[in-house]
Amino acid sequence: MQSGTFHTSYASDMALRPYWIQRLRIVIVLIALLIFPWFADRYWLNLANTIAIAAIGAIGLNILVGYTGQISIGHGGFLAVGAYTAGLMAVRLDMPMWITIPVASCFTALVGAFFGLPSVRLKGLYLAIATLAAQEIIIWLLTHGKLLGIGESLSLPRAANNLFGMPLADLGNNDFVFYWITVGCLILTVIFVSNLFRSRTGRAFVAIRDQDIAAQVIGVDLFRYKLLAFAASSFFAGLAGALTAHYRGIISWERFTIDTSILYLAMIIIGGLGSVSGSIYGAAFMTLLPALLSNLARAVSGFVPDINAYLPYIQQGAFGLAIILFLIFEPEGIVKMWRNVKDYFRLWPFSY
């Protein structure tokens, strides 16, 4: 009788999901993702798209904060760079989304690497303030963007939403079509980032987080890898921003203020720092919480007629409360809670 999983090659030992039950779980999730859009209405599709885009951005932020240990509160700014680059390309140059999105992501990576330069000298809180400067500079440029010719907001032409010449409008309603694009991008992001952190570059990032002096001494070029982490993180911020621009069709700077940066930080703290799946849980949590509250408010509005007036305050309060409760009771985030559940059932019905 086999008493465990034994690996007979290094390749199988180094697999991302070495156990059959983990693979089964992934297959089930993928099937659910495939079935979901055929049954969901536009409200739920919109939520799913919002979550997928937020998850891409959160994974990007987690590369920098959770894995490399460089605190950034400029993520909102990088999302803006992605959104506006894609938007301006679509408006001014009539470029389709399958060109604007990759270009915007790469451009955001460059901008991120530039604003990562202070990380060479600064650590911790000091670096956080330097990235705050990045946030404010980017938003200032957008609000005073006479040179870019941007007004209060930017509307993207519907014609830009086409894939290789095929207009998306022909394929179904906007939410349904974008579901496949956002979830597809999320899956690619998850695969890429998971692989990254089981190979050389990702390990170097984590080494910088855990012990930067030892990392230098074993041959990791801190300057290069910190900038690379900023670039990789911003690439996914740019991707999320560009997807938002094309999905919403209209962008304004108010969507990318410091509130957004903090929202993304909250996502990865609540989801789990240094975890790809945690980023997704955090993004889902922070998107569903306000939606759930407004649904609740609608349900009780018969008894409490004023509730809609208070809803924004309740949502903000719940947001703050959630962060505090997580920091106190499960600082390692949802991913740790999920691990506890799995551990419990692994040994069930024995307690240890």
Added chain:
Amino acid sequence: MTKSNGASPPRPQLEIDGVSLDFGGVRALSNVHFNVYPGTIQAIIGPNGAGKTSLLNCISGLYRPQHGAIRFEGRNIVGMAPHHIARLGIARSFQNIELFRHMTVLDNLMLGRHIHMRSGILSGGIYWGRAQREEIAHREVVERVIDLLEIQSIRKKVVGALPYGLQKRVELGRALAMSPRLLLLDEPMAGMNSEEKEDMARFILDVNEEWGATIVLIEHDMGVVMDISDRVAVLEFGQLIADGTPDEVRSDPKVIDAYLGREHAIRQER
């Protein structure tokens, strides 16, 4: 206290040539001068605050001495960045363990292979193909280190949760995974019991003999130092007061005054 020019093996692998290091007004090292020959075990001893660790930090590029040169295989490495020096083939361990605490033993050792690997961020993210082949090739090297240090059973454990003695061993492993030509060990046996010390001494001798690595070792346990090292350099208040074979150093009156005498007196009292 003789400086052996030409008498010993031909060409020193590491030359510490008149190195001085100041921190503000404090002189940590002044005009330190000695050679390390290929394939030998060179010990550095001295009382606390003598500048031993500062000297290692100069060699690995963490500190930059104001005067003097450090030549590794004929090349001056003063002013080079630490990661550049690592690529030349110099590895080290730290006095207070500086492992990557949240990573597994395997990942720590694989990081030791960093300088020998090539895959970048794109091939790493795509993984299947080049990066995977590279991971497997270097995993084989890492497994040899694991076998040598007898840490097979903990290779998937997170380092931060391991007991102190094993962490010390893993740190040696990470340095070994770099396949260094020169290995700097800063108190590899500090805080160990005698059995663990014996193991560690055995590993150091194995590495020296089988892998041919030159070793520079800071250690306070005189028994170990005298047993395993080929040459001993003695530092006191940042100055080199002796450099020679263990026997020469042991009988040097300056050394006995500065260091061994006190140490031996304490030993005798116990």
